[in-house]
Structure formats: structure tokens, C-alpha cells
Amino acid sequence: xxxxxxxxxxxxxxxDLLKMIHGAKTGHTGGSLSNTDILTALYYRxxxxxxxxxxxxxxxxxxxxKGHSVESLWCILGDLGFFPKEELKTFSQFGTRLxxxxxxxxxxxxxxxxALGHGLAIGVGMxxxxxxxxxxxxxxxxxxxxxxxEGSVWEAAMAGPHYKLDNLVAIIDRNRLQISGSTExxxxxxxxxxxxxxxxxHVVSIDGNxxxxxxxxxxxxxxxxxxxxxVMANTVKGKGVSFAENVAHxxxxxxxxxxxxxxxxxxxxxxxxxxxxxxxx
Amino acid sequence: MANTIPNRQVICDTLLELxxxxxxxMVLASDSRGSAAMAPFAKAYPDQFVEVGIAEQNIVGxxxxxxxxxxxxxxxxxxxxLSMRSIEQIKVDVAYSATNVKLVGISGGVSYGALGxxxxxxxxxxxxxxxxxxxxxLPADRHETKRMTEALVKHEGGAYIRIGRNPxxxxxxxxxxxxxxxxxxxxxxxxxLTIIAAGETVRxxxxxxxxxxxxxxxxRVINMHTIKPLDEEAVVKAALETGHIITVEEHSIHGGLGxxxxxxxxxxxxxxxxxxxxxxEPAIAGKSAEVFEHYGLSADNIKKLALELLGR
Numbered sequence: 378x379x380x381x382x383x384x385x386x387x388x389x390x391x392x393d394l395l396k397m398i399h400g401a402k403t404g405h406t407g408g409s410l411s412n413t414d415i416l417t418a419l420y421y422r423x424x425x426x427x428x429x430x431x432x433x434x435x436x437x438x439x440x441x442x443k444g445h446s447v448e449s450l451w452c453i454l455g456d457l458g459f460f461p462k463e464e465l466k467t468f469s470q471f472g473t474r475l476x477x478x479x480x481x482x483x484x485x486x487x488x489x490x491x492a493l494g495h496g497l498a499i500g501v502g503m504x505x506x507x508x509x510x511x512x513x514x515x516x517x518x519x520x521x522x523x524x525x526x527e528g529s530v531w532e533a534a535m536a537g538p539h540y541k542l543d544n545l546v547a548i549i550d551r552n553r554l555q556i557s558g559s560t561e562x563x564x565x566x567x568x569x570x571x572x573x574x575x576x577x578x579h580v581v582s583i584d585g586n587x588x589x590x591x592x593x594x595x596x597x598x599x600x601x602x603x604x605x606x607x608v609m610a611n612t613v614k615g616k617g618v619s620f621a622e623n624v625a626h627x628x629x630x631x632x633x634x635x636x637x638x639x640x641x642x643x644x645x646x647x648x649x650x651x652x653x654x655x656x657x658x
Numbered sequence: 659m660a661n662t663i664p665n666r667q668v669i670c671d672t673l674l675e676l677x678x679x680x681x682x683x684m685v686l687a688s689d690s691r692g693s694a695a696m697a698p699f700a701k702a703y704p705d706q707f708v709e710v711g712i713a714e715q716n717i718v719g720x721x722x723x724x725x726x727x728x729x730x731x732x733x734x735x736x737x738x739x740l741s742m743r744s745i746e747q748i749k750v751d752v753a754y755s756a757t758n759v760k761l762v763g764i765s766g767g768v769s770y771g772a773l774g775x776x777x778x779x780x781x782x783x784x785x786x787x788x789x790x791x792x793x794x795x796l797p798a799d800r801h802e803t804k805r806m807t808e809a810l811v812k813h814e815g816g817a818y819i820r821i822g823r824n825p826x827x828x829x830x831x832x833x834x835x836x837x838x839x840x841x842x843x844x845x846x847x848x849x850x851l852t853i854i855a856a857g858e859t860v861r862x863x864x865x866x867x868x869x870x871x872x873x874x875x876x877x878r879v880i881n882m883h884t885i886k887p888l889d890e891e892a893v894v895k896a897a898l899e900t901g902h903i904i905t906v907e908e909h910s911i912h913g914g915l916g917x918x919x920x921x922x923x924x925x926x927x928x929x930x931x932x933x934x935x936x937x938x939e940p941a942i943a944g945k946s947a948e949v950f951e952h953y954g955l956s957a958d959n960i961k962k963l964a965l966e967l968l969g970r
Contacts, residue, residue, distance in 0.1 A: 481755055481756070487726060488722070488723075488726060488751070488755045488757075489750060489751075489754045489755040490750070491750070492746055492750050494715075495719055495746075495747060495750060495751055497719075498715065498716045498718075498719025498720050498722075498723065498747070498751075499719050499720070499722050499723040499726070499751060500723060501716075501719070501720050501723060502719065502720035502721060502722060502723020502724040502725075502726070502727070503723040503724075503726060503727050504723075505708065505720065505723070505724065506723065506724050506726075506727030506728070506729055507727070509705055509706075510727075528715075529715040529716065529719070529747075532713040532715055532716035533716055533719065533720075535711070535713070535716075536710060536711075536713075536716060536720065
């Protein structure tokens with residue numbers, strides 16, 4: 378998919394997830410909006426996948442270590458046909474498999490996550506298995522920035538470069554907000570890029586809501602053979618919905634009817650402008 | 659002659675043998691290849707060995723990722739750290755995600771006797787037993803360790819195994835018997851009382867059997883090598899047929915073998931029972947044998963307890 382189409386797709390996914398959260402009256406709105414562009418780039422362009430054969434051996438692996446932002450992922454998997462899109466209506470309802478965190482009973486989900494600080498170690502294991510077997514799939518792991526306070530993140534951060542896992546791409550959704558407020562006020566993370574570089578990662582800092590930068594960065598990895606890549610995706614929490622952007626309160630706030638209508642109108646307008654952009658090209 | 663081969667060495671030897679045919683078997687260590695006796699495996703199969711350093715959370719997460727990719731990882735790490743530091747990874751990455759990871763807790767129980775409570779693992783059964791779907795196994799001697807390791811390679815699913823550090827006296831004459839995960843082994847038949855033991859206390863239970871025999875008590879001895887899934891049928895049968903049960907474990911009296919047996923007994927066949935183990939306190943320092951003796955994990959004490967229970 379070309380980047381203009383990817384931008385329109387991301388806006389559509391944002392609309393889908395807002396409707397889903399509104400319907401379920403629960404969900405992590407802010408973080409899902411901030412990571413939608415990252416996931417759209419991966420799922421509609423970068424990763425090798427086969428929705429009809431979700432366990433295809435040669436697929437690239439994705440681990441949502443920040444499992445709480447699952448809403449965008451459910452909408453993307455439903456949109457790609459990993460399961461019937463109709464099922465999104467069951468999100469967070471009694472007995473559903475579309476729960477508030479990734480659930481590997483759902484086709485397309487590799488591992489159950491939700492407890493922070495687990496995903497990268499799992500990614501190291503998957504990437505290491507590929508290296509030992511001479512396989513060429515890649516492993517992508519998305520972490521939150523608040524998650525960086527978990528010690529287990531840094532155990533895995535040490536192991537990736539030790540085993541020269543250049544088939545591993547870790548992404549930090551750096552939206553600078555966590556549930557209690559600014560990440561720097563809750564537990565200072567900076568200088569975060571320098572920390573990852575010091576652990577031996579090839580660090581690339583980008584605008585994590587810029588589709589062109591995302592695609593270019595993911596497709597270029599690994600730029601340095603033998604080094605895993607850390608993509609510092611600088612994002613805006615609540616991205617795409619004017620009144621939710623950069624507001625910590627929207628971490629898991631649910632839009633009311635009026636807010637939903639307003640958000641959908643903004644996103645529809647965005648889709649229209651991307652479509653026109655596409656026509657001009 | 660007393661056995662000189664520790665169970666950890668048996669696991670290594672067995673995996674070395676099986677890895678010839680099965681290239682998916684992997685061994686992971688947390689700076690523990692020496693204490694796990696896995697150095698020969700690391701040397702023979704460097705592509706099937708992963709050193710993780712002193713990072714127990716990481717070793718379980720990485721193993722889950724390897725298992726997800728079709729590998730059969732055996733994590734070998736001190737039981738005290740593996741069962742506590744990484745319990746959330748065991749709960750989520752192994753049990754919840756249903757990955758085929760074998761967690762081998764080495765130097766378990768009070769093996770590190772003189773090193774203090776930080777190095778004792780006498781809560782590991784309580785913790786691991788509460789994790790859904792996780793098998794929990796304690797082999798009684800080197801022969802059982804061999805058969806267990808073979809069974810584990812074939813077993814699809816997560817398991818926590820606890821072994822001690824030092825060689826233990828043989829319980830079996832050889833390894834020519836059937837080992838089935840979840841199926842208890844009745845080592846001695848008897849009608850007055852049943853002693854249920856696991857791991858290193860099985861040998862103690864057998865000695866107690868002999869001491870009781872001299873006192874005219876007919877004592878059944880069950881080797882409950884699998885704490886979970888527990889062989890409930892064997893427990894109910896023992897309760898109904900012998901009317902008295904004593905459990906003996908190298909573990910806290912809370913939440914381990916005794917608790918598992920009691921859960922079955924009270925619900926299906928209530929009979930008088932005693933739970934023998936480490937009391938609810940930081941265990942005393944000393945060699946394993948000294949600690950066992952101190953807490954009454956001995957043939958003499960079991961005999962005394964049995965006679966009391968039988969009112970003799």
C-alpha cells in the first residue's frame with residue numbers, strides 16, 4: 378500500500394477503534410490512537426503476513442508488549458480478515474475473545490501480553506530461534522514509554538545485541554504520557570535514546586505519526602548488520618482527535634456520543650483530504 | 659555403594675543423548691551451566707544452548723519466544739530464583755500463552771542449606787501449583803530423573819521441575835519402570851497407613867516404612883512425583899484402604915504436597931492426616947541432612963508420628 382493510502386487507512390482504523398471503544402464503554406483510547414500509524418505501517422506494508430494462514434512459517438512476528446493498546450490491533454486484524462470484522466462489536470463483552478489485551482486464541486496474535494516488560498524478551502527468543510535455524514523472518518516488538526521503567530525491559534535490551542539479533546526491531550511508542558501524567562514526572566526516562574544506544578542498539582528517532590518516516594525506517598532495518606534496531610517513535614497520545622491529543626486523561630477515557638461524532642467528523646475530513654492527495658498524484 | 663550421581667547430571671546426560679536425534683531441544687542457563695551440570699551440553703551443542711546471564715525474568719521470556727518458534731527449551735536455573743523472580747513470566751508467557759517451556763529448578767528445597775532463606779526454595783511448589791496448566795514434578799532419584807526427562811521431551815506444555823543439588827540415594831533399582839506424568843507410583847503396599855512423599859523425601863519415607871514394619875505397622879508408600887496434576891485416584895484409594903495419611907515434603911507445610919493431598923482427602927475421603935514439612939519460618943542453616951533431621955523429616959520422626967496417629 379502506498380503511503381497516502383496508508384494514511385487514509387490509519388484514519389479509518391482510528392474511526393473503527395473509537396466506535397468500538399464507544400460501543401464497549403471501555404478501552405485505552407489515547408495509546409491506541411498514538412500507535413495506530415505504527416501498526417498500520419507494519420500490517421499494511423512492512424510485515425510479511427498471510428491473514429488466510431496466520432501461522433504461516435515464514436511470517437514476520439509482531440509482539441504488542443504494550444498490550445493495553447490492543448484496540449488498534451483488533452481493528453487492524455479484523456480489517457485484514459484474520460477474523461470477521463463483525464466480531465469487533467464483542468470487544469470487552471462477557472465471554473469474548475477480543476479482550477482488553479492481546480489474546481492468542483485470536484488468529485494473528487502471537488503471544489498473550491498485558492503485563493508490561495515481557496514482550497521484548499519473547500522477541501529476543503523468537504529472533505534467536507530464527508538466527509539459529511537460518512530463517513529470514515523479522516520480529517517487531519512494540520513497547521510503551523511508561524513501560525521503560527520495568528527492569529525486565531533492560532534484561533532483554535542486554536540480550537538482543539549480545540546475540541547480534543539484527544532481525545529484531547523494537548519500537549517505543551514515545552508519546553510522553555502515562556496514566557499518572559508525564560513520563561518524565563512519573564519516573565524520568567531521559568536520555569532514553571542514549572540508554573538504548575549504550576546497550577548496543579542501533580537507535581533511529583522518528584516522528585512516529587509520520588507514515589513516510591515509519592515505512593522508510595522499518596524497511597531500512599537493519600541498517601547495521603549484527604545490531605538490533607530501536608525505533609524511537611515520537612508520537613502524540615490521542616493522535617488524530619483534536620481534543621484527545623496530549624491529554625493524559627484520555628489514557629483510558631471513553632468518548633461520549635458528542636465526542637465520538639466530533640472525532641469521526643475530524644477523521645472523515647482527514648480521509649477525504651488523503652483521497653484528494655491521492656488523486657492529485 | 660551409595661549413589662554419587664546427582665540428578666542434575668542425569669538431566670544433562672539424558673538431554674545430551676536425546677539431542678542427537680532432536681535438534682529442537684534447547685538448554686538455557688542463567689550463569690548456572692556449572693551448577694546445573696549443563697557445561698557438557700553447552701560444549702556439545704553450542705547451537706542448542708543459550709546463556710542468558712543472571713536474569714531470571716529474561717530467561718523465561720526468551721524461552722517462551724523460542725518455544726513459540728518450535729523449540730523445546732529447558733530452562734536450568736536455581737529453583738529459589740526461577741520460581742520466584744520470574745513467576746509472572748511463568749504465569750503469562752508460559753502458562754497463559756501456552757508455550758512448551760520446561761522450567762528446571764536446580765539446587766531446590768534446602769540444598770543450599772547454609773546459604774540461608776534467600777537460597778532456599780520451600781515455597782516453589784505452592785507458587786507453581788497455583789499456575790493453571792503447569793505440571794509440577796519432583797523426581798525421587800537418578801533413575802526417575804532419567805525417565806522423567808525422557809517424558810518431558812515428549813510432553814507438550816509447560817512444566818516446573820525441582821531437583822536437589824547433591825546425589826540422592828537410590829529409590830529404584832534401575833530405570834526399568836513406567837514413568838507417567840501425573841501417575842503416582844506405589845512403592846510399598848500396606849494397609850494401616852500411607853506415607854506420601856515426593857523428591858528427596860521418598861527415600862526417607864521408605865526408611866520409615868522399614869522402621870514401622872519392625873513395629874508391626876503395615877505401611878503403604880506412595881511416590882507422588884507429580885504434584886500437579888495430582889493423582890487423585892491414588893490418594894482416595896490410599897485414604898479408603900489405609901485410613902491414615904502422612905505427607906512428607908522438603909517444602910513449607912503451606913501449599914505444597916501436603917496441601918495438595920489434603921484438598922483431595924477432605925473433599926473425597928476424609929481421614930486423619932498429618933503434614934510433615936518445613937514450618938512457617940526462615941529455615942535453619944545447615945547441610946540438607948541436618949536440616950531434614952532438625953525438622954523431623956526423618957524415618958524416626960515419621961515412625962513416631964505414625965504411631966501417634968494410629969493411637970499405638
